[in-house]
Amino acid sequence: MVALLLLLQAACVFSVGVGLWVIGSHFFTADIPAAVGHPVKLRVLHCVFQLLLTWGMIFEKLGICSMPRFVRFMHDLVPLKEDPDVVVTDLCYGTIPVKLYQPKVFSCTPRLGIVFYHGGGMLIGSLRTHNAICCHLSKKSDSVVLAVGYRKLPQHKFPVALRDCVVATTHFLKSLNKYGVDPDRVVVCGDSVGGGMATVICQRYLGCPDLPKIRAQILIYASLQAVDFQLPSYQQNKNVPLASRDFAFYCWSTVLDIKPSWKSTIMKGAHLPAEFWKKYRKWLGAENIPERFKKRPYQPKTSEPLNESAYLETSLALDSMNSPLIAEDEVVSQLPETFIVSCEYDLLRDDSLLYKKRLEDLGVPVTWHHMEDGFHGVLSTLDMGCLHFPCSKRILDAMVHFLKGL
Numbered sequence: 430m431v432a433l434l435l436l437l438q439a440a441c442v443f444s445v446g447v448g449l450w451v452i453g454s455h456f457f458t459a460d461i462p463a464a465v466g467h468p469v470k471l472r473v474l475h476c477v478f479q480l481l482l483t484w485g486m487i488f489e490k491l492g493i494c495s496m497p498r499f500v501r502f503m504h505d506l507v508p509l510k511e512d513p514d515v516v517v518t519d520l521c522y523g524t525i526p527v528k529l530y531q532p533k534v535f536s537c538t539p540r541l542g543i544v545f546y547h548g549g550g551m552l553i554g555s556l557r558t559h560n561a562i563c564c565h566l567s568k569k570s571d572s573v574v575l576a577v578g579y580r581k582l583p584q585h586k587f588p589v590a591l592r593d594c595v596v597a598t599t600h601f602l603k604s605l606n607k608y609g610v611d612p613d614r615v616v617v618c619g620d621s622v623g624g625g626m627a628t629v630i631c632q633r634y635l636g637c638p639d640l641p642k643i644r645a646q647i648l649i650y651a652s653l654q655a656v657d658f659q660l661p662s663y664q665q666n667k668n669v670p671l672a673s674r675d676f677a678f679y680c681w682s683t684v685l686d687i688k689p690s691w692k693s694t695i696m697k698g699a700h701l702p703a704e705f706w707k708k709y710r711k712w713l714g715a716e717n718i719p720e721r722f723k724k725r726p727y728q729p730k731t732s733e734p735l736n737e738s739a740y741l742e743t744s745l746a747l748d749s750m751n752s753p754l755i756a757e758d759e760v761v762s763q764l765p766e767t768f769i770v771s772c773e774y775d776l777l778r779d780d781s782l783l784y785k786k787r788l789e790d791l792g793v794p795v796t797w798h799h800m801e802d803g804f805h806g807v808l809s810t811l812d813m814g815c816l817h818f819p820c821s822k823r824i825l826d827a828m829v830h831f832l833k834g835l
């Protein structure tokens with residue numbers, strides 16, 4: 430009995446210690462821009478997120494369960510809110526779980542279709558975390574939404590998630606009739622890594638004449654390149670929640686199975702051969718980013734001597750499947766109409782700005798919204814009650830407006 434009490438006491442002290450450590454390190458490392466409008470909410474959100482990651486790491490070290498599993502388990506405990514106007518059906522396409530959202534009201538004409546890929550660095554995020562977003566999209570834009578529950582870390586690394594998304598999308602495109610979807614109005618949509626997969630899928634499907642053509646792509650603070658970690662936004666926002674540069678690097682290196690010890694070499698850009706940078710500079714160089722985004726300080730990209738081993742280790746990241754931003758002109762020029770949201774306080778802001786420029790230069794119509802008070806992941810706060818940011822609603826309204834115009 431006494432031993433049990435002591436153990437309980439020790440566990441309590443340890444938990445409090447972990448909590449204090451997380452809060453302490455938040456105040457030391459996190460950079461909370463006042464312009465997000467609700468800095469205290471962002472602090473709370475970040476501390477909760479860090480607490481989940483930290484406990485996940487502790488459980489992983491103790492061999493109880495992996496960090497991603499623990500974080501997903503915890504966020505999936507939040508009850509799903511139902512919307513009386515939307516019918517939600519859980520299905521499996523083969524082994525891939527998907528959620529289908531259909532407006533309850535009867536429609537005598539075929540509807541718009543949206544294939545949705547959620548974000549979360551392939552580590553967190555699920556069909557449940559993005560349920561409110563999909564419900565809202567389906568209801569407000571009168572569309573059939575298919576959300577793909579692709580497999581994630583730690584068991585499933587590159588290219589499993591992309592494969593799942595391709596398989597589910599192909600199956601959906603072949604079943605449009607069954608769901609009452611207009612084959613001329615199918616859109617792919619995603620946030621963060623989901624946005625990256627949406628555009629990779631668009632690029633790949635250009636060569637599939639027997640599938641309905643994708644009508645548009647919606648890319649919300651998408652992750653579009655894994656080449657250059659020195660872009661201005663990667664420096665300006667390196668410690669802004671919810672995606673710090675360290676967290677992004679962790680996700681990226683784990684997905685691609687790259688050892689963390691390469692970090693400093695990759696951050697400096699020493700994994701890029703000179704001829705590689707010469708070829709892609711015209712698309713990736715900071716000179717392609719408008720001056721108004723360079724007001725906050727950053728260092729110009731340095732040219733480091735090549736570390737050949739680092740190049741070999743990371744060469745998979747330099748493929749257009751992982752960096753759709755560097756796909757060739759003949760691919761990008763054929764892409765459908767594009768809707769882009771970028772956030773000022775987002776590590777990945779410049780991915781969006783650079784892709785927007787490439788698309789526009791090649792004649793693809795782009796609708797672009799820049800959220801001056803946005804940060805990475807803000808859309809997911811939509812249904813977080815008191816931790817909700819008004820910016821998430823503005824992003825969603827802009828998406829709905831775009832969808833209604835298709």
Ligand SMILES: *[C@@H]1O[C@H](CO)[C@@H](O)[C@H](O)[C@H]1NC(C)=O
Pocket residue numbers: 690691692693694736737738739
């Ligand atoms: C390349 O980078 C690795 C890891 O950062 C380092 O151990 C190694 O010494 C570097 N090689 C050269 C030739 O600089």
